[in-house]
Amino acid sequence: xxxxxxxxxxxxxxxxxxxxxxxxxxxxxxxxxxxxxxxxxxxxxxxxxxxxxxxxxxxxxxxxxxxxxxxxxxxxxxxxxxxxxxxxxxxxxxxxxxxxxxxxxxxxxxxxxxxxxxxxxxxxxxxxxxxxxxxxxxxxxxxxxxxxxxxxxxxxxxxxxxxxxxxxxxxxxxxxxxxxxxxxxxxxxxxxxxxxxxxxxxxxxxxxxxxxxxxxxxxxxxxxxxxxxxxxxxxxxxxxxxxxxxxxxxxxxxxxxxxxxxxxxxxxxxxxxxxxxxxxxxxxxxxxxxxxxxxxxxxxxxxxxxxxxxxxxxxxxxxxxxxxxxxxxxxxxxxxxxxxxxxxxxxxxxxxxxxxxxxxxxxxxxxxxxxxxxxxxxxxxxxxxxxxxxxxxxxxxxxxxxxxxxxxxxxxxxxxxxxxxxxxxxxx
Amino acid sequence: xxxxxxxxxxxxxxxxxxxxxxxxxxxxxxxxxxxxxxxxxxxxxxxxxxxxxxxxxxxxxxxxxxxxxxxxxxxxxxxxxxxxxxxxxxxxxxxxxxxxxxxxxxxxxxxxxxxxxxxxxxxxxxxxxxxxxxxxxxxxxxxxxxxxxxxxxxxxxxxxxxxxx
Numbered sequence: 001x002x003x004x005x006x007x008x009x010x011x012x013x014x015x016x017x018x019x020x021x022x023x024x025x026x027x028x029x030x031x032x033x034x035x036x037x038x039x040x041x042x043x044x045x046x047x048x049x050x051x052x053x054x055x056x057x058x059x060x061x062x063x064x065x066x067x068x069x070x071x072x073x074x075x076x077x078x079x080x081x082x083x084x085x086x087x088x089x090x091x092x093x094x095x096x097x098x099x100x101x102x103x104x105x106x107x108x109x110x111x112x113x114x115x116x117x118x119x120x121x122x123x124x125x126x127x128x129x130x131x132x133x134x135x136x137x138x139x140x141x142x143x144x145x146x147x148x149x150x151x152x153x154x155x156x157x158x159x160x161x162x163x164x165x166x167x168x169x170x171x172x173x174x175x176x177x178x179x180x181x182x183x184x185x186x187x188x189x190x191x192x193x194x195x196x197x198x199x200x201x202x203x204x205x206x207x208x209x210x211x212x213x214x215x216x217x218x219x220x221x222x223x224x225x226x227x228x229x230x231x232x233x234x235x236x237x238x239x240x241x242x243x244x245x246x247x248x249x250x251x252x253x254x255x256x257x258x259x260x261x262x263x264x265x266x267x268x269x270x271x272x273x274x275x276x277x278x279x280x281x282x283x284x285x286x287x288x289x290x291x292x293x294x295x296x297x298x299x300x301x302x303x304x305x306x307x308x309x310x311x312x313x314x315x316x317x318x319x320x321x322x323x324x325x326x327x328x329x330x331x332x333x334x335x336x337x338x339x340x341x342x343x344x345x346x347x348x349x350x351x352x353x354x355x356x357x358x359x360x361x362x363x364x365x366x367x368x369x370x371x372x373x374x375x376x377x378x379x380x381x382x383x384x385x386x387x388x389x390x391x392x393x394x395x396x397x398x399x400x401x402x403x404x405x406x407x408x409x410x411x412x413x414x415x416x417x418x419x420x421x422x423x424x425x426x427x428x
Numbered sequence: 429x430x431x432x433x434x435x436x437x438x439x440x441x442x443x444x445x446x447x448x449x450x451x452x453x454x455x456x457x458x459x460x461x462x463x464x465x466x467x468x469x470x471x472x473x474x475x476x477x478x479x480x481x482x483x484x485x486x487x488x489x490x491x492x493x494x495x496x497x498x499x500x501x502x503x504x505x506x507x508x509x510x511x512x513x514x515x516x517x518x519x520x521x522x523x524x525x526x527x528x529x530x531x532x533x534x535x536x537x538x539x540x541x542x543x544x545x546x547x548x549x550x551x552x553x554x555x556x557x558x559x560x561x562x563x564x565x566x567x568x569x570x571x572x573x574x575x576x577x578x579x580x581x582x583x584x585x586x587x588x589x590x591x592x593x
Contacts, residue, residue, distance in 0.1 A: 024567055040455050040495070048584050066453075073453055122493040122517050138495030138521040139455075144583045152569055186440055187487035191516045220490065222516055277440060365449045384444035384491060386467040 002252035004158040005225045006193035009133045009249055013116040014153075021157045021256070026150045031092075031110060032058055033119035035101040036065030036364075037139045039077035041120070042084050044143035053088055054149030060092035060110060061085055062101035065364045068357065069096070099332030099358035102126045102300045106210065107334050109239035112246035113228040118145065123300050123381060125194075125217045129209035130236070131228035131248055133193070136217070156222045157258040158193045158251075165200030165265045170416040172310070173208035174302055174379070174399035176200070176263060177215035178271035182281025184261070190220030192258060195251060200265045201226055206235045207306040214301045215381055218278040227251075270414060273397035276385045284402060284414045292375045295320075295407040296388070297353075297400055298329030299363040299380035305335045307379065307400040312339075312347040314404035314418050320352035321410030327368040328353045329361030351407075362388050369393075377406045429546045430507050430528060432480030434556075435472075436541035439485035443497040443518065446489065452496055457503025460496050464504045477504045481545040483536050484511040489518020498525040508547050510554055512536045523570050526578035530554060535561035549574075 003011075003018065011018050014025035034041050038061045045051060053059065061081055069075035078096065085093035098104045102123060105111055113131035117124060120139050127134030137151070145151045163176055181188070194216045201209070209226045216224035226232075228248045237243070270284040297303060297311055308330060320326045328348050330336040336358050339345040348355060354368075362368030363380040369389025370376055376388055376395050383395035398406070401415035408418060444467070451463045465473040476482070482501065488511040489497055498521040501509070508528035522529035528547055535554040538561070539545050545556040552565040566574065576582035 024569065037452075037495075043455060044580050047580050048587060050587055071453070077453075120493060122491065124493075136493035136517050138493060138498070138517070138524055140495060140524045140579045141520065144579050147587070148583065186490055187513060187515070190487065190513065220487065220515055277442075279440075382444070382491060384442045386448050387444050391467040 002254040002256070004193065004255040004257070005195055005249055005251045006133065006156050006158055006223055009114065009116060010153060010155050012114070019155045021155050023155045024152055025155060027116060027153045028150045029118045029145065030058060030115040031060055031117045032142055032145055033060045033062070033101055033105060033117060033121070033124065034139070034142050035062050035119070035121055037120035038081040040139035041143040041146065042080055044140050045146060048143065048147060050147060051088070053146050056089045057091065059090050059146060060105055061090060062094040062098060062104050063096045064100045065360045066366055067096035067359045097333055099330065099335065100300045100360055102214070103304060103331040103335070106130065107239065107332060109236060109241040112236065112241060113232060114247040114249045118142065118151065122217050123214050125221050125224040126210050126214040126300060128213035128216070128224035129206055129226055130232055131225065133223040133225065135222050154191070156191050156193045158195055158255070159189045160195050160197065160257045160260045161263065162198035162261070163196065163200035163263045163265050164198050167200065167265045167268060170401055171268050171270055172399045172401065173211040174215070175268055175271045176265060177212060178273050178281045178397065179268055180261070180263060181215065181218050181273070181279050182271065184219055186218060186220065186277060186279040188219045189216065191222050193223040193225060194219065194221045196224070196226045198263070202229065203231060205306060206231060207304045210304065211301055218381060270399060270402050270416070272402065272412060273383055275383055275394040275396065278381070278383060278397065284398070284412065287396070287412050288414055290375070290396070290412040292324060292377050292406055292411060294325040294327065294368070294370060294374065294376040295403050296327050296329070296362045296368060296376055296378040296380065297403050298327070298361045300331060301381040302379035302400050303329055303331035303335065305338045308335065308339050308344050308348070311400040311404040312344040314401060314415060315351035315408065316347045318351055318408050320407045324407060324410045326351070326353040326407040327356060327362060329356045330358045332358050365389065377403055377412055379403050429548055431546040432507070432544060433478070434481040434483045434539055434541070434543055434545040435475045435479040436539060437482065437484040440487045440490055441484055442491035443489055443494050444491055446497040447494060447500045449492070449494070452494055455496065455499070457499045460500035461503035464500045476506070480505060480507050482506055482509045483539040483545060484509065485536065486512045488514050490515040493517040493521070495521045495525065498522045498527050502527050510536050510539065510545060523573055524579035526574060528574065530563055532561050532563045
């Protein structure tokens with residue numbers, strides 16, 4: 001029978017001949033990621049009465065939220081993780097300097113096509129950018145899986161999303177996803193595996209594929225997936241991942257989809273997600289002029305190198321509007337290093353940005369939060385009430401280009417109205 | 429029978445409303461219980477803490493994978509959530525923390541705010557306002573986790589049983 005990506009992948013992870021949507025299988029993840037929640041996993045492990053791990057090589061820990069520690073409690077939690085990783089031979093331990101787990105693990109070559117990954121973070125769907133299946137779970141589940149090696153998983157139905165390209169200048173993967181989330185709503189793909197395709201997805205950069213798959217979570221998705229291709233292989237090769245170390249998985253022709261959605265990419269304009277739900281989406285034209293107090297360029301959705309470069313292409317030779325704070329939190333140390341090396345960081349600083357250490361930053365409420373009545377335009381993936389400080393503050397979401405234009409104008413702005421400065425526009 | 433007095437919400441109640449990120453530094457259900465639904469103000473939060481059941485519309489628990497959204501409700505004395513639908517991360521976290529999460533749109537619609545809502549897990553029915561609403565029984569594997577009071581006690585039992593063999 002023709003199988004979807006998710007059906008093939010979970011059959012493989014469960015060691016069974018075949019698995020169909022709706023079945024429950026015991027699946028063995030190839031990688032178990034825990035971020036700031038790692039200490040909670042360790043505390044749960046203590047309650048299990050064992051510390052015999054199924055396979056330390058399948059465990060990755062990244063100290064991305066609340067980093068560096070700003071309370072003694074958090075410092076203690078991170079110390080616990082550091083010591084646990086050393087004592088248990090967890091080689092994939094990334095400390096407070098590394099950045100956001102999803103981006104760090106992808107850049108390090110730990111994410112490969114055909115893998116099953118679970119993580120203590122809902123945006124683990126991002127791993128689909130490299131043809132893997134990633135999904136978020138709680139800390140108890142991670143602790144249990146450290147020991148048993150497996151967890152129950154319901155084989156999801158699949159949704160096919162075909163995106164026609166090319167996009168208009170000034171329009172990006174973020175805009176595609178916000179438009180899709182606005183159309184399908186926040187539960188439009190609950191428990192489903194979202195498979196991306198179409199001429200836009202073909203040949204798309206890994207960075208933009210990460211944005212697609214990251215935001216699929218905001219449709220309620222269990223997995224997201226972009227079929228691996230030459231772009232994927234080149235990305236992995238550049239990170240020292242041998243071609244024979246992974247198996248690419250593709251859906252069969254004629255596989256069953258619960259729903260098929262077509263997006264007319266060329267007709268899209270920049271999109272804005274308005275307070276306080278991600279599916280409250282409007283084209284930028286409808287909300288342009290809304291005054292902001294702060295702009296945040298950060299998060300696993302949009303603080304990769306290409307995102308910073310895009311923002312810099314608009315900010316070059318310009319300055320952040322008076323009274324507006326522009327906070328840039330690079331997704332990883334690697335992103336920061338590249339931005340330093342090619343001058344992007346200087347452009348951002350000269351434009352008036354505050355550049356913080358890599359990590360989750362203000363998206364996790366870690367710094368750069370808002371007072372009552374303030375408004376932020378953010379490149380993150382959530383705008384829920386209270387997520388960035390005051391419960392009486394508002395968060396709008398948009399692309400890095402929208403963020404840069406908004407910072408310059410001091411109000412939500414259409415990036416197409418600000419021509420890019422010379423020499424920094426990036427190929428996506 | 430599990431349940432009691434209910435408090436009713438609409439669609440898309442997200443995990444940042446149930447348990448703001450700033451409190452994830454704790455994993456103690458009693459401590460977390462003090463902050464459930466804090467963004468919606470003390471009146472709503474107080475009503476949740478005085479109830480045993482949450483009734484909600486579509487996509488309850490959407491957003492973050494934070495387990496404390498479920499364990500905080502357990503700490504606040506909530507024993508069951510009846511919703512038209514759940515976000516998958518919340519559903520898993522609920523089972524894993526011993527909190528009943530039941531998808532029953534008609535019961536969620538029929539239940540009156542403040543009314544008694546009871547769940548009969550054996551008969552797989554939700555009872556409220558004199559009506560019975562059946563739901564598809566949980567798979568055996570999930571019932572075992574719920575019976576043990578959550579995933580950690582369940583796996584601890586398994587490990588201890590394996591050790592005794």
